[in-house]
Structure formats: structure tokens, C-alpha cells
Amino acid sequence: MSRVDTSRLIGHIVSGHGVASGRSDGSPYPAGTIAMQTPVFRQAGLDLSDCWPGTINLSFAPLELRLKDPDHCFPHLRWTDLHPPETFSFWRVDLISENGQQACGWVYRPHPETKQRHWQSSSTLELLAPRLNGVKPNSRMEIVDHRSRIALVDGVRLRSRLLECLKFRVLAAQQSFFVSTEGEQRRVWLRQAWPEALDLDDGDLEAVWSQARMLYADD
CATH class of the missing domain: 2.40.30 (Elongation Factor Tu (Ef-tu); domain 3)
Structure with missing residues (x-):
């Protein structure tokens, strides 16, 4: 939980x-x-x-x-x-x-x-x-x-699981994933893909998105 x-x-x-x-x-x-x-x-x-x-x-x-x-x-x-x-x-x-x-x-x-x-x-x-x-x-x-x-x-667990969730999306879509989940579209996407992560605040989400970009996106 x-x-x-x-x-x-x-x-x-x-x-x-x-x-x-x-x-x-x-x-x-x-x-x-x-x-x-x-x-x-x-x-x-x-x-x-x-x-x-x-x-x-x-x-x-x-x-x-x-x-x-x-x-x-x-x-x-x-x-x-x-x-x-x-x-x-x-x-x-x-x-x-x-x-x-x-x-x-x-x-x-x-x-x-x-x-x-x-x-x-x-x-x-x-x-x-x-x-x-x-x-x-x-x-x-x-x-x-x-x-x-x-x-x-459990914010630590949520952030870790969200990063793992983003891994395969980013590897498949690369920079287009980040373009499609900018601003308000980020929470719209989460409501469909993984609503549990909506408990994270905007600062947490931005940090996880930035980490996913650094780890999984091509330069």
C-alpha cells in the first residue's frame, strides 16, 4: 500500500x-x-x-x-x-x-x-x-x-515505482513522451496510466520526469 x-x-x-x-x-x-x-x-x-x-x-x-x-x-x-x-x-x-x-x-x-x-x-x-x-x-x-x-x-515508494513506470515509455517514445506530458498534460496522462502517482505533488513529479529524461532518453 x-x-x-x-x-x-x-x-x-x-x-x-x-x-x-x-x-x-x-x-x-x-x-x-x-x-x-x-x-x-x-x-x-x-x-x-x-x-x-x-x-x-x-x-x-x-x-x-x-x-x-x-x-x-x-x-x-x-x-x-x-x-x-x-x-x-x-x-x-x-x-x-x-x-x-x-x-x-x-x-x-x-x-x-x-x-x-x-x-x-x-x-x-x-x-x-x-x-x-x-x-x-x-x-x-x-x-x-x-x-x-x-x-x-509512501512517497519514496511512489517515486521509485513511477520512475520504473516511465522507463519503458521513455525508451519507446524518447523525447516525444516528454513533449506529450508537459504542463497540465502530465496529470492527465497519469490519470489514465497510473492514478496512484497523483498523490505526488508537482515538485515530485518534475523531479521524477527529470530523472527519467536523464536516465532513459537519448541526447
Whole structure:
């Protein structure tokens, strides 16, 4: 299986950059980014006043996360003068800590295409929630999304299998294959040839296509 799609997922907590909470000595945001962003989110329509002003970082490594249909998406919000506006999405979830505490929280996702620094791994969720006691690195936490919008995929396996799938197409068609699968046509082709690979993002697909060109296409 290359995809796990369920309403309940269990990960383990990892240490973050310390920027969201303002704990990092090297952060340009000593108040913490969450405290700075909260009034902006409230103005946009999302009240996070019940959440602790920092993130819980939940890892599902080596699997990678895929999210869809957020409860809120705020495009191009300006919350600081230190870099351009960012886009943020939020998913409402229930959290259950290793010691049994339960709380309603949010998956908090600054979109990587608008984020200039402090990127998160594709295996890690950032969560906002009320303060929970006993939550520490290496402890487990369960998230419950009753709408099953969060999936885990084996990205390494998908990329490897896709490269193998492309091998015979490229050897047979050479450069004409790449011409016929440029831009939006790439996903159109995948829907017909191997829909499982649609779980990969555009950056992953471009990397696999480039590798296939290098390995299998004539100069």
C-alpha cells in the first residue's frame, strides 16, 4: 500500500524550530509567529484565542502527508514586514495525547510555496491547540479528522515505482513522451496510466520526469 487514508492517525511529537512560540534565540520574531499571526487570522475569520501560542509538531516519518479540503484557507496574508504575504490553511481536528488528554485543535499549514524560511518536513504536521500537560518530544499523539481529509503516502515508494513506470515509455517514445506530458498534460496522462502517482505533488513529479529524461532518453 502506498497510501493510508483514514480519520485517525497516530504520530510522534518532535522538536520544532522554536520560531512559532518565540523560544528560538535566533528567531527574528521574539514574540513568536503564532502570537503575531493570531490577530490577523481573527480579522480573516478564524479565532485562535483558545490555543497556546506555539505549535505541536507531529511526525509521521517516513510516510508523507497529503491534505485536502481545509476548513479555512487565507491567501496572501500580510502579518509581518520581514517577508512577503503568506497563504495559510487550517483543518479542524481532535487531538488525543499519550496520557489521554483530549482537545479540539487545528492543523496549521503555512503553504510552502509562499514560505521563505523554517520549512517543515512533508512528514510533519504543525498543530495548534490549548495547552496540554505532558506533551513532549517522542511522546505519541493521535489526531482525529472525522472528514478523512488527511492521508499518509509512501512517497519514496511512489517515486521509485513511477520512475520504473516511465522507463519503458521513455525508451519507446524518447523525447516525444516528454513533449506529450508537459504542463497540465502530465496529470492527465497519469490519470489514465497510473492514478496512484497523483498523490505526488508537482515538485515530485518534475523531479521524477527529470530523472527519467536523464536516465532513459537519448541526447
